[in-house]
Amino acid sequence: MRRLILIAALAAVLVLPESAAADEVDPGLLWMDGRLSDLTEGSVVPEPSYSAQDTSPVQRAEQNGSFIVTYKGAFPEDAKTAFQYALDTWSRYLDVTVPIRVEANWKVLGAGKLGTAGPTKLLSGFPGAPSGHWYPIALANQIAGTDLDAKSVDITSNFASTQKSFYFGTDGRTPRGKFDFVSVVMHEIGHGLGLTGTADVVGTNGTIGSPPKYTASAIYDVFVVNSNAKPLFGGFKTKTPELKQALTSGGLFWYGANGVAATPGTAPRLFAPTTWSDSSVYHLDEETFAAGSADSLMSPMLDDEESQHRVGPVIRGILSDIGWTLAPVAPAYLYFLxxxxxxxxxxxxxxxxxxxxxxxxxxxxxxxxETVITLSLVGTGGDAALSCDGGLVKTAKEGLAKYTGCRIEGTGMGLRVVAWAEGLTSAESPPFVVIRRGNFRGLTAGVSRDE
Known part of the structure; x- marks a missing residue:
């Protein structure tokens, strides 16, 4: 079994430079450093240039509109399909009012490098900003309710055009020796959405906050504490051995209320090995959230054959703590996709x-x-009956129920297919007619007309 180290390569001076994601790594590893460094003091408050518009139920149900991706380079079509699938999956979890623009580059990254990603900018002091800390631009846009920089993308990602170990399927059945591209993209997008910050170790000292004054940090940093619940930012002096010791203590935790609520009785443990790593702090602990757990998406390693297409409760809690509004999880009604x-x-x-x-x-x-969905055929007259392979009852999987082998036997007028589930508003198809007229047999829309 091979393991892929997931870290989000990132450095930013408000604008992410092209060279920020150029660290070389060992063959077979994806290096994605979640840290931000060299932040300058100040704020960005450009004139609003985009009026957010709500999306229709059809767009939301199909997961369109939350992310807008631009592909650059000779991006393979199957890689585009997997990339879009990853974005669509993220869309199910976030209540996005201002579309998140992602640039996906297919390019040579160097020996053994699979990909990098991160927010292009961090903003503070924007309209509606809840604190003086730095927010990734995608989140800042949601809080402000407008696109704060319509001229640039929000998340930049790069993927190795020469890498042969990607699996581009979307079924989660990653073959041995391959790494699931959907999982990699989803992990990277997580960093771009805000699982990133300013902590670092330089020589014998630990640092946190934005230079030169270090009076503000990335919003993520505010919620990181040691085993004594002492916050890293504000609880330790920056540029000190004491902060380095805390960063490499093996015991760092998330202390935001929503993240803690996802792990009753304990705070979620973060990845903080005793030897400082570029994957430190901005991932969930590998052992606590190992492969197969609901939140393994944002642990620092990915096994070959492993796939994780779910944003787990701890990750959702962290996103909520830093300011994201999540899509409600309570089912309300059914919809025919x-x-x-x-x-x-x-x-x-x-x-x-x-x-x-x-x-x-x-x-x-x-x-x-777990929602049990039942199809039925209603209408007047005739002897029409609906049947599907495996029956008319399906249990939703990730919010979807897919029926196959469906057909209508017999004839009828004003027929409608209805999907219903206990306690939810049902969905109903437009009416149609199934008729036989001489040698003609057909299913037609139930439109009345004068003759």
């Missing part, structure tokens, strides 16, 4: 039903793996 449609009675419907479980704001409830 694919409306049933067909050709002839007795033959497979051309469009097979696909039903999403949506929350009250119209986002797919990604955590829903």
């Amino acid at each position: 694919d409306v049933p449609a067909g050709t002839q009675p007795g033959e497979l419907l051309l469009t097979q039903p696909r039903v999403a479980v949506l929350n009250g704001r119209g986002y797919t409830v990604a955590e829903d793996n």
Whole structure:
């Protein structure tokens, strides 16, 4: 078994320079350093240039609109598909009102390097800013309710064009010796959304905060404490051996209320090896959140054959603590992502039903793996009956129920396919007619007209 080290390569002076993600690493490793360094003091408050518009339930259900990705370089089509799948998965968890713009570069990164990513800018003092700390631009935009810099992307990511070990499938069935590209992209996007900060070790000293005054830090840093619940930022003097000892103590924890609530009885442990690593602090602890756990997405290592397409409760708690508004997780109603449609009675419907479980704001409830959804056929007259392979009852998986082999036998007027689940508002297809007229057999839309 091979292991892939996940770290988010990142350094920023408000604007992320091209050279910031150029560290060389050992072959077979993805180096993604989640730290920010060399921040300058000050704030950025440009004139608003974008009026956020809400998305429709269709867009939300299909997970479109939350992220806008621009591909650069000869990005393979299957890599684009996997990349978009990763963004769509993230969209299920975030209540995004200002689209997040991501640049994805397919380029040579150097021997053994798989990819890097991070926010392009950190902002403070913007409209609605809840504190004087630094916020990744994607989050700052959401808080301000407008695009604070319409001329630049929010997250920059680079992936190795020469790397042969990526698996680009979206089914999570990563072969031996391959690393799941969806998991890598989702991990990187997590850093771009805000799992990053300013802590560092230089020689015998630890540092935290933005130079030269070190009076502010990335918002993530505010919630990091040692085993005595002493905060790193504000609890230790920067540029001191004492801070270095804390950063390499093996015992750092997240102390935000929402992150703690996700692990009742204890604070989530962060990755803080006794030897400082570029993956320190800005990942969840590898042993505590090992492969297979709900929150392994943001641990620093990824095994070959491993896939993690879920944003777990601790990660969601951390995002909430730093300022993100999360999509509600309570199911509210059902929605046909694919409306049933067909050709002839007795033959497979051309469009097979696909039903999403949506929350009250119209986002797919990604955590829903238990809502039991039943299809039924209603209408007047005729002898039409609906059947699907495996029956008409499906249990949602990640908020979706996919039906296959569906067909309508017999004939009927004003027919509608209904999806329903206990306690949720049902979904209903437009009416249609299934008829036989001489040698003609067909399924048509139920539109009345004068003749």
